[in-house]
Amino acid sequence: xTLDDIYSEMSNAKSVAVMAHIGPxxxxxxxxxxxxxxxxxxxxxxxxxxxxxxxxNFSYLPGIELIKEEPTLExxxxxxxxxxxxxxxxxxxxxxxxxxxNVKVEFDHHNKNAMFGDYNIVDSSSPACAQILVSSFExxxxxxxxxxxxxLLTGIITDTGGFRxxxxxxxxxxxxxxxxxxxxxxxxxxxxxxxxxxxxxxEIHKIAxxxxxxxxxxxxxxxxxxxxxxxxxxxxxxxxxxxxEIGRDIEGVEVSIFICEKEEGFKxxxxxxxxxNVSEICTTFGGGGHVKAxxxxxxxxxxxxxxxxxxxxxxxLK
Numbered sequence: 001x002t003l004d005d006i007y008s009e010m011s012n013a014k015s016v017a018v019m020a021h022i023g024p025x026x027x028x029x030x031x032x033x034x035x036x037x038x039x040x041x042x043x044x045x046x047x048x049x050x051x052x053x054x055x056x057n058f059s060y061l062p063g064i065e066l067i068k069e070e071p072t073l074e075x076x077x078x079x080x081x082x083x084x085x086x087x088x089x090x091x092x093x094x095x096x097x098x099x100x101x102n103v104k105v106e107f108d109h110h111n112k113n114a115m116f117g118d119y120n121i122v123d124s125s126s127p128a129c130a131q132i133l134v135s136s137f138e139x140x141x142x143x144x145x146x147x148x149x150x151x152l153l154t155g156i157i158t159d160t161g162g163f164r165x166x167x168x169x170x171x172x173x174x175x176x177x178x179x180x181x182x183x184x185x186x187x188x189x190x191x192x193x194x195x196x197x198x199x200x201x202x203e204i205h206k207i208a209x210x211x212x213x214x215x216x217x218x219x220x221x222x223x224x225x226x227x228x229x230x231x232x233x234x235x236x237x238x239x240x241x242x243x244x245e246i247g248r249d250i251e252g253v254e255v256s257i258f259i260c261e262k263e264e265g266f267k268x269x270x271x272x273x274x275x276x277n278v279s280e281i282c283t284t285f286g287g288g289g290h291v292k293a294x295x296x297x298x299x300x301x302x303x304x305x306x307x308x309x310x311x312x313x314x315x316x317l318k
Contacts, residue, residue: 006119007140009103010039013077015046017097018066021084024054025241026158026193031082031107031129033063034151038142039080040066048072050094055238060192061154062147071097078103081117083129083155085110085288107132111279112288127167130155134175149179153186154193161245162194165292201241203233208243208258215310219317221247222310224259224302244269255313259306265299268309276316284312 010016016039020028029051036049040063049066058064071094079101084090085108087098098104106117109132111124126132130152137144144152153176160168163176180186197205204225211223223243229235240260247256248271255278256271268285270278272292279294285308287296298305 002119002121003136003139006105006121007142009078009105009119010042010044013039013044013103015048015073015076016044016078016080017048017050017071017073017076017094017101018080018082019050019084019090019094019098020082021089022052022091023237024051024083025238026055026058027128027130027155028083029054029058029061030151030153030155030158031133033061033066034130034133034137034148034155035080035082035107036066037063037145037148037151038137041143041145041148046073046076048076050091050097052091052093053237055241056236057192057196057198057238058154061151063151075100075102077101078105081106082108082133083110084108085112086114087116107136110288111290112283125167125169127165127169127172128156128159130159131169131172131175135171144178144182146182146184149182149184150189153179153184153189157190157193162190167290167292198236198239200234200236201239204229204235204239205243205246207233209246212247214253216314216317218252219254220257220310220313221250221253221255222257222259222306223247224306225261226302227261230261240269244271247271248273254317257306257309257313259302259309261302262297265297266302266305267295267297268305269295270309270313275318276313281309281312281316285309 032049039047048068079098104117105119107121109126113122208223213222244258258269272278282294282296285296
């Protein structure tokens with residue numbers, strides 16, 4: 001059993017580097033910190049969660065002190081990648097850390113995965129990577145402490161849109177109920193993870209909302225923000241989270257598109273409600289993700305990026 005093998009490797013490791021995709025969301029951060037805390041509880045001497053940046057609204061999470069912008073060792077016994085379908089999605093500064101590790105492990109729930117680890121725990125039916133860790137920790141009899149559960153529940157809440165997405169399972173609510181029975185303040189975690197926002201996030205959301213266009217008889221919404229917009233309100237990491245969901249949640253909308261300007265081009269985020277596979281659309285542009293939540297980066301200008309995505313979306317509308 002692969003999980004048993006991973007546990008055996010962890011039990012013998014003295015150092016572990018944990019990492020996730022660039023621009024980590026709540027599931028990536030929660031999963032990484034839960035894994036980091038579990039590794040520390042197992043007695044591993046050096047546990048580094050490698051992230052260049054993360055949304056500051058997740059600063060409440062236990063184990064946040066494990067996050068490092070740079071590796072503290074030249075070589076780790078283990079490298080564990082979470083919530084990431086391909087090593088190319090990890091920050092390039094950490095690729096060498098992964099390559100040099102003696103044992104390479106990944107846990108993921110994306111529907112297209114490169115299976116890049118020595119051990120790959122991938123379940124695309126899981127609504128969150130954190131939920132895979134719940135069952136994995138339970139199988140391995142790793143204690144689900146309050147701190148670990150806080151991190152895991154944060155991951156599940158964020159990647160299910162607050163238990164609203166259609167990919168939730170019975171196990172999702174089983175864990176939330178278990179966490180509640182163990183004394184976790186689930187409503188507070190929900191509020192911290194999803195609804196509390198800094199002023200900069202409110203301001204950039206206001207700009208994006210004011211630009212929403214309705215296309216294809218109201219089946220598609222589109223909006224965007226530029227680097228100039230970000231600078232004008234002092235955007236922080238994570239402030240763009242949730243913008244694409246605004247359009248998706250409007251009555252009659254099937255696909256919501258949000259484009260934001262980055263150093264490397266324009267990042268497109270897509271969400272769908274019922275029948276459009278946005279992962280398939282984003283794969284066309286070298287991206288990917290989930291059936292109803294995906295993204296891609298385009299190197300064209302804003303208007304051309306918009307038109308290319310709309311043309312592809314049109315093919316999938318009924």
